[in-house]
Amino acid sequence: MKYAVLVYETPSDFSERVDALKSETYWAGYSAYGAALAEGGVGAGGTALMPPGDQTVTIRHTDGKRVIQDGPYSDTKEQLGGLFLIDVGSLHEAIEWAAKCPGAFTGAVEIRPVLEM
Amino acid sequence: MDKQRDVIEQSVLSAYPRAMSQLLARGARLVDAEDALAFAREQALLQWDSSAIPELPAAWLYRVAMNNWIDSLRKASRLNGDLDMELIETDSLFQELPEERLRLMFLCVQPVVPRDMRVPLILQVGFGLSADRIASLFLDSPLAMRKRLTRVKSALQQNQVSLELPSESVLSQQLSEVLDALYGLYAIGWEDDIGAESGLWEHSAEALHLSRVVAAGFESAEAMGLCALIGFMESRRAARRSADGVYIPLDEQDIGLWKLDLIEESEIWLRRASELNTVGRYQLEAAIQSAHVIGRFRNEVDWTILDHLYEQLYRLNSSLGVYVAAVAVKRKLLGAEVAMEMLDRLSDQQRSTFLAAVAVRAHCQRDLGDLDGARKTFARALALSSDRGLREYFKTLMN
Numbered sequence: 034m035k036y037a038v039l040v041y042e043t044p045s046d047f048s049e050r051v052d053a054l055k056s057e058t059y060w061a062g063y064s065a066y067g068a069a070l071a072e073g074g075v076g077a078g079g080t081a082l083m084p085p086g087d088q089t090v091t092i093r094h095t096d097g098k099r100v101i102q103d104g105p106y107s108d109t110k111e112q113l114g115g116l117f118l119i120d121v122g123s124l125h126e127a128i129e130w131a132a133k134c135p136g137a138f139t140g141a142v143e144i145r146p147v148l149e150m
Numbered sequence: 151m152d153k154q155r156d157v158i159e160q161s162v163l164s165a166y167p168r169a170m171s172q173l174l175a176r177g178a179r180l181v182d183a184e185d186a187l188a189f190a191r192e193q194a195l196l197q198w199d200s201s202a203i204p205e206l207p208a209a210w211l212y213r214v215a216m217n218n219w220i221d222s223l224r225k226a227s228r229l230n231g232d233l234d235m236e237l238i239e240t241d242s243l244f245q246e247l248p249e250e251r252l253r254l255m256f257l258c259v260q261p262v263v264p265r266d267m268r269v270p271l272i273l274q275v276g277f278g279l280s281a282d283r284i285a286s287l288f289l290d291s292p293l294a295m296r297k298r299l300t301r302v303k304s305a306l307q308q309n310q311v312s313l314e315l316p317s318e319s320v321l322s323q324q325l326s327e328v329l330d331a332l333y334g335l336y337a338i339g340w341e342d343d344i345g346a347e348s349g350l351w352e353h354s355a356e357a358l359h360l361s362r363v364v365a366a367g368f369e370s371a372e373a374m375g376l377c378a379l380i381g382f383m384e385s386r387r388a389a390r391r392s393a394d395g396v397y398i399p400l401d402e403q404d405i406g407l408w409k410l411d412l413i414e415e416s417e418i419w420l421r422r423a424s425e426l427n428t429v430g431r432y433q434l435e436a437a438i439q440s441a442h443v444i445g446r447f448r449n450e451v452d453w454t455i456l457d458h459l460y461e462q463l464y465r466l467n468s469s470l471g472v473y474v475a476a477v478a479v480k481r482k483l484l485g486a487e488v489a490m491e492m493l494d495r496l497s498d499q500q501r502s503t504f505l506a507a508v509a510v511r512a513h514c515q516r517d518l519g520d521l522d523g524a525r526k527t528f529a530r531a532l533a534l535s536s537d538r539g540l541r542e543y544f545k546t547l548m549n
Contacts (some may be wrong), residue, residue, distance in 0.1 A: 058545075065533035073503040128289045132536040 035077060035120050035147035036127040040136035042114035047084040062135040070119060075130060081115035111140045118147065153202040162194050165208035166278040167251045172212045174257070178219055180275065180303050186215035186222070187278070249277050252328075252360055260329035262305045268327075269334040270295065271302055277353060287338055325368055329376045329432065332357050332364070336380050358384050365419060374423035375433030381416035382439035385409040397543040404448050413443055414479075434463040453483040470496075474506040481510065486517035505534040512547070 049055040063081070070076035083089075085105040092101050105112055114136065121127050124144070131142045166187065173183040192210045204210040254276040258268050270288060273279040285295035339354035358380045364370075365377035389407035390398055420440055423433050438459050445451030460476035473496075481489035493501055493511050501507055511526035525548050532544035 061529055062533070069503060069530060069533040072499065074499055124294065125290050128291065129536070132289055133527040133534060137536075138538060138541070 034117060034122070034124075034127075035149065036125070037145045037147055038117040038119060038131045038134060039143040039145065040114050040116060040134060040140065041111040041143065042084075042136055043111055046114065046139050047112075050084075059078075059135075066133065066135060067117070070130065071116060071132075073130075075119045075121050075126075077118040077120040079115065079117035082113060084114070085112050092138070100113045104113075114140070155195065158195060158203065158296060159196050161198075161203050161207045162191050162211065163278055165211050166191075167254060167276050168208035169211040169215060170278075171251070171253050172208075173215055173219065174254075176216070179307055181307065182219055182222065183215070184275070184303075186219040187211065189217035189218045191278070198297050223504065237352065248291040250441075251356065252300065252363055255322060255328050255331055257306070259324055260306060260309070262309050265330075267298055267302050268331045270299060272331060272335055273338070273353070274299055275303075277356075299338040322368065325364070326369060326372065328364065329361075329372055333360050333376060333380070333432070335531075336361075336383070354380075354384065354387075365425055369426070371423040371426040371428045372432050374419045374426075375430055376438045378416040378419035378423065378436035379432050379439060380417065381412045382436060384413035385416065385443075386388070389538055394540045395542070396546070397539040399543075400442055401446065403446075403449075406538060408443075416440070424504050429462065429466075430434050431463065431466050434466070438463070451482070453479055470500060470504055471506060474504065474510055477507075478510050478513075481514055481517070486514035490514045490518075502530070503530060508534060 046059075049059040052059075067076065067079070087103075089105055090101055090103055091106045092099070096101070119127060119130055119132070121130065124146075127144050131143060131144050134142050137140050161163050169190070170183055170187060174180065175184060178186065193214050194207075194211060198204070208328070246339055255272060258271045258275060263271055270284045273287075274281065281296040281299050282292040284299075285292040288295065336354050336357035339357075358377075361373070361377040361380050365373045385408050386400070386403060388409075389405070390400075390404035392398055416436065417440060420436050423436075436458060441452060441456050457476070458474065458478045460479055464472050467487065474493075477489050477492045480492060489510065493507055493514070496504070496507060501511070508527060508531045512524050512531055515521075515524035515527055528547045529545050532541050532548070535541045535544065
C-alpha cells in the first residue's frame with residue numbers, strides 16, 4: 034500500500050534550512066532519512082517544498098468569479114514542507130517509518146493513503 | 151486545579167486494577183466491568199477532593215462500579231431480585247494468586263488473545279490506559295487499536311475466560327506467556343523516551359514487582375531469570391539518560407547512580423535460578439546483564455563469557471536482535487573486521503535498516519579508522535531511530 038507522509042514544518046524548521054550554522058544538520062537529517070527509506074525498500078518518491086512566500090498563491094472560483102490570494106491555503110503556524118511517498122505493507126508500518134521522520138520531532142507528520150488510479 | 155485533578159487521576163489509576171479484578175471475581179463480564187469502572191472513575195473525578203481522597207480508593211471505586219453494574223443488569227432485565235454474591239463468587243486458583251494485577255495478567259494471556267495484543271490489553275484492562283495512549287506507545291493508529299482491543303475483549307467474552315479458572319497445570323503452562331507479557335510490560339517503560347514523559351516508569355516498577363511475586367510463587371528458573379533481568383535493567387534506570395534525556399550507553403554510565411540493592415537482589419535470583427539446572431532465555435539474558443555489571447565494577451569486561459552466553463542465547467532464540475548483539479561482543483573480543491564479516495552475512499535490507507546492525511557497523515568503521523564512513527553510518531542510525539534521546543546520542547557520535 035502506498036502512503037504519503039506529509040511533513041508539516043514550523044517557522045524555525047524553515048529557517049534552519051538556510052541558516053549558516055544549522056542547515057547542514059537539517060539537510061543531513063532528511064537525506065539520511067530518504068536514503069533509509071530507499072534502502073529499506075519502501076521509498077517511492079517525494080519532494081520538498083519551498084516555505085510559503087511571495088511565490089505562494091491560492092486560487093479558487095467562487096460564484097463564477099475567480100479569486101487569487103497571496104499566501105498558502107491554510108493560515109496555520111505549521112506549513113506543508115514536503116512529502117515522502119512510501120510503499121509499505123500496512124498502516125502500522127507506515128507509522129513506524131513516519132515516526133522516524135525528522136519533521137515528526139519538530140513539527141508534525143500526517144500519513145494519508147494514496148488513491149491508486 | 152489541574153494539579154488537583156492529576157492527584158485524583160493518579161489515585162484512581164492505582165486503585166483501578168484492584169477494583170477491576172474484584173468486579174471480575176464477582177462475575178462481571180469484562181466489557182461490563184470496564185463500563186462500570188468508567189462510570190466510577192467519572193464519579194471520583196466529580197466527588198473526590200485531592201486533600202481528602204477516600205482512605206480505600208479501590209474499595210470506593212469498586213462499590214460505585216458494583217452498584218452501577220447491578221443497576222445496568224437490572225435495566226437489562228438480566229437480573230431479578232437480589233444478586234446472590236455467594237453463587238457467583240469465583241473460586242480457587244485465581245483467588246489464591248496473591249496479586250490482583252497478576253490475576254489480570256493471566257486473563258490477558260489466554261490463547262484467544264493474539265500475542266501482540268497482550269501487553270496492550272494489560273495496559274487497558276489492568277492499568278486503565280486509554281486506547282489512544284496505547285496506540286501511541288505501539289506505533290499504531292488509535293482507531294485500529296480501539297478496534298483490535300474491542301475484538302480481543304469480545305473474543306475473551308465468547309470464550310468466557312473471565313469466569314473460567316485455569317487448572318494448576320494450565321496455569322503453569324501459561325506461566326511462560328505471563329513472563330513474556332511481564333517483560334513486554336517492563337519494556338514499554340524502558341525502551342524509549344516516551345516512558346520518561348508519560349510516567350510509564352510506574353508500569354515498569356509494577357512489572358518488576360509482579361515479576362518478584364511470580365518468581366517467589368512458582369518454582370520456575372525462568373521466572374527467577376526474568377526477575378533478575380528486570381532487576382538489573384531497573385537498577386540502571388537513573389544512569390541511562392542524561393539530565394536532558396540523551397541516551398547513555400552502559401559502558402559510559404555513572405555507576406554511582408546504579409541501585410546496588412537491586413543488583414544484589416538480581417544476583418540472588420540468578421543464583422537461585424541456576425540451582426534449578428535448566429537454562430532459558432531470561433536466565434541467559436540476566437546472566438549477560440550480570441557479566442556487564444561485574445565488568446563495569448571491575449573495570450574489565452569478560453568478553454569471552456559474554457560471547458559464550460550469546461552463543462547459548464542464539465541457540466534458543468535465533469533472532470536478528472540476538473545475532474547483532476552477539477556481533478557487538480565479537481567486535482570487542484575479536485576485532486572490528488570479524489564483526490564486519492558477520493554483519494555482511496545479513497541481507498542488504500537488514501544491514502542497512504536494522505538499527506542495531508547499523509549502529510554496530512558504524513562503531514566497527516570507526517575502529518578501522520574509516521571516520522567518514524562511520525559518520526555516514528551514524529547518520530543512518532539516527533535516521534532509523536524514533537527515540538529522541540537515542541537520536542541525540544547518535545548526533546554526538548557524528549561529530
